[in-house]
Amino acid sequence: MELKxxxxxxxxxxxxxxxQVRGMFxxxxxxxxxxxxxxxxxxxxxxPGGTVSGPAMFSLADVAAYVATLGxxxxxxxxxxxxxxxxxxxxxxxxxxxxxxxxxxKLGRALSVTDVLLFSxxxxxxVAHASLTYSIPPTRA
Amino acid sequence: MELKxxxxxxxxxxxxxxxQVRGMFxxxxxxxxxxxxxxxxxxxxxxPGGTVSGPAMFSLADVAAYVATLGxxxxxxxxxxxxxxxxxxxxxxxxxxxxxxxxxxKLGRALSVTDVLLFSxxxxxxVAHASLTYSIPPTRA
Amino acid sequence: MELKxxxxxxxxxxxxxxxQVRGMFxxxxxxxxxxxxxxxxxxxxxxPGGTVSGPAMFSLADVAAYVATLGxxxxxxxxxxxxxxxxxxxxxxxxxxxxxxxxxxKLGRALSVTDVLLFSxxxxxxVAHASLTYSIPPTRA
Amino acid sequence: MELKxxxxxxxxxxxxxxxQVRGMFxxxxxxxxxxxxxxxxxxxxxxPGGTVSGPAMFSLADVAAYVATLGxxxxxxxxxxxxxxxxxxxxxxxxxxxxxxxxxxKLGRALSVTDVLLFSxxxxxxVAHASLTYSIPPTRA
Numbered sequence: 133m134e135l136k137x138x139x140x141x142x143x144x145x146x147x148x149x150x151x152q153v154r155g156m157f158x159x160x161x162x163x164x165x166x167x168x169x170x171x172x173x174x175x176x177x178x179x180p181g182g183t184v185s186g187p188a189m190f191s192l193a194d195v196a197a198y199v200a201t202l203g204x205x206x207x208x209x210x211x212x213x214x215x216x217x218x219x220x221x222x223x224x225x226x227x228x229x230x231x232x233x234x235x236x237x238k239l240g241r242a243l244s245v246t247d248v249l250l251f252s253x254x255x256x257x258x259v260a261h262a263s264l265t266y267s268i269p270p271t272r273a
Numbered sequence: 274m275e276l277k278x279x280x281x282x283x284x285x286x287x288x289x290x291x292x293q294v295r296g297m298f299x300x301x302x303x304x305x306x307x308x309x310x311x312x313x314x315x316x317x318x319x320x321p322g323g324t325v326s327g328p329a330m331f332s333l334a335d336v337a338a339y340v341a342t343l344g345x346x347x348x349x350x351x352x353x354x355x356x357x358x359x360x361x362x363x364x365x366x367x368x369x370x371x372x373x374x375x376x377x378x379k380l381g382r383a384l385s386v387t388d389v390l391l392f393s394x395x396x397x398x399x400v401a402h403a404s405l406t407y408s409i410p411p412t413r414a
Numbered sequence: 415m416e417l418k419x420x421x422x423x424x425x426x427x428x429x430x431x432x433x434q435v436r437g438m439f440x441x442x443x444x445x446x447x448x449x450x451x452x453x454x455x456x457x458x459x460x461x462p463g464g465t466v467s468g469p470a471m472f473s474l475a476d477v478a479a480y481v482a483t484l485g486x487x488x489x490x491x492x493x494x495x496x497x498x499x500x501x502x503x504x505x506x507x508x509x510x511x512x513x514x515x516x517x518x519x520k521l522g523r524a525l526s527v528t529d530v531l532l533f534s535x536x537x538x539x540x541v542a543h544a545s546l547t548y549s550i551p552p553t554r555a
Numbered sequence: 556m557e558l559k560x561x562x563x564x565x566x567x568x569x570x571x572x573x574x575q576v577r578g579m580f581x582x583x584x585x586x587x588x589x590x591x592x593x594x595x596x597x598x599x600x601x602x603p604g605g606t607v608s609g610p611a612m613f614s615l616a617d618v619a620a621y622v623a624t625l626g627x628x629x630x631x632x633x634x635x636x637x638x639x640x641x642x643x644x645x646x647x648x649x650x651x652x653x654x655x656x657x658x659x660x661k662l663g664r665a666l667s668v669t670d671v672l673l674f675s676x677x678x679x680x681x682v683a684h685a686s687l688t689y690s691i692p693p694t695r696a
Contacts, residue, residue: 186331186335186354186357187328187329187331187332187335188328190327190328190331190332190357191328191331194327194328212361213327213361214360214361214362214525214547215358215359215360215361215497215547216327216331216357216358216359216361217356217357217358217359217499217640217686218356218357218358219355219356219660219661219668219686219688220353220354220355220356220357221355221660221661221668222661237642237644237672237681237684238642238644238645238680238681242524243496243549245642245644245684247670247684249660257661258660258661261660261668261670261686263640263642263684263686265496265497265547265642267525355666355688356638356688358499358545358640360519360520360527360545360547362519362520362527363520378501378503378531378540378543379501379503379504379539379540383665384637384690386501386503386543388529388543390519398520399519399520402519402527402529402545404499404501404543404545406501406637406638406688408666468613468617468636468639469610469611469613469614469617470610472609472610472613472614472639473610473613476609476610494643495609495643496642496643496644497640497641497642497643498609498613498639498640498641498643499638499639499640499641500638500639500640501637501638502635502636502637502638502639503637
């Protein structure tokens with residue numbers, strides 16, 4: 133599968149459709165096999181103790197799966213999450229960014245399935261593992 | 274099972290341990306069979322179009338399962354989410370609060386499993402359905 | 415929503431499309447709000463110690479969600495499971511049938527979401543809790 | 556992490572504790588990073604049309620996660636599945652074995668989390684993706 137959109141175009145598209153999370157996420161890498169997104173370390177997403185909260189981890193997994201899917205579909209589509217299963221496995225490291233590695237396992241006409249692993253930057257053991265299903269609306273002609 | 278804590282004590286406890294979400298959630302009902310929590314309608318949690326975002330729905334399901342579990346365990350415990358499966362089924366209604374109905378299906382020594390249905394206030398069809406597993410640390414003597 | 419098929423028609427339909435599980439499951443109740451299916455106690459589904467195995471519990475949850483969905487869709491549709499999340503919460507009681515209570519939470523044009531609770535017959539604490547998503551193919555004209 | 560048991564010992568252990576599935580599964584590869592298990596193609600696990608059924612895919616994912624976990628824990632432990640999330644993404648190829656690639660993402664004192672991808676033999680697109688959590692009982696002294 134080939135990407136239909138670049139990382140720069142995607143960043144502009146995210147800022148446009150989700151202005152409320154502008155500056156919260158960054159795209160580190162975006163190619164046919166892997167998307168890497170970053171949740172910038174920020175007091176707003178923290179639990180007491182300085183680690184990233186569960187909802188912030190969910191947000192990163194969700195946006196990473198969205199971006200990974202739209203990479204192949206293009207920015208004209210309004211995809212919505214229909215399912216997420218997420219395992220929280222380790223406590224994130226305090227004070228560092230959180231990284232998501234997203235891989236699209238299936239891209240059908242109506243649904244995509246994306247595997248996402250979350251890591252605290254600089255570590256190799258995943259802090260969380262998620263699988264997300266997006267519903268992809270039919271392309272308008 | 275009997276509750277070990279009242280709704281008022283729980284509200285105070287949440288404010289203390291999660292100051293960053295103070296004022297975001299309310300407890301409508303808390304008894305042995307059902308917990309009802311409310312996510313107050315607020316611009317911060319919204320997607321374009323005014324409906325509640327996926328991460329905000331996840332947050333409500335997560336905190337509802339936490340509160341439902343701690344109701345039976347007491348406020349001394351530091352429970353953490355280890356798993357969440359959530360199905361997003363309908364678009365929330367714009368401009369109204371989101372309600373969570375949480376039921377503890379299992380309360381073991383080390384784990385709880387809680388079923389959560391989310392509704393837009395004033396409607397009867399659930400917008401999302403989640404199951405959350407919490408790890409409950411052993412009580413300190 | 416109204417049912418499009420009776421329990422008797424459904425039983426005949428299951429025997430026809432899944433002959434390899436004939437006699438394995440029964441329909442105890444089938445109406446607009448609840449489907450109750452039964453996995454007959456049988457040596458084939460057992461773990462050592464005489465309790466029902468995980469795969470047998472999955473099978474019962476899966477067929478219950480299928481039957482609950484087809485009740486509203488009719489027997490002409492070839493629905494397939496696209497997702498299942500299942501929590502195994504308690505050890506089933508040895509030597510008794512397993513019952514599934516299935517409730518369709520969403521019936522869309524393309525997808526259904528069904529909540530399933532599994533019980534050992536004669537007990538009130540669920541042994542497992544599942545949520546299943548079925549893909550419903552468009553009706554052929 | 557080092558394995559505490561060889562593939563041969565594991566096969567003998569499975570035959571002993573799950574005699575009812577003897578001959579159903581094989582271990583193709585078992586090392587520190589990856590376990591590959593095989594569900595032998597067999598009429599019993601089939602749907603009409605000759606493809607592997609959902610319950611048979613669940614069984615393979617479940618036993619693969621069990622074996623992958625016990626590889627690091629040793630055969631004295633009685634682990635039980637407490638959660639499985641599985642996405643069924645493609646129709647398995649008829650008439651061939653099904654392979655599971657299992658990777659242990661977390662091995663804690665009380666819980667393991669294992670990622671499993673299922674493939675029809677000879678193909679590269681996964682037919683299903685699962686995440687399984689096992690409860691590991693404390694080692695007896």
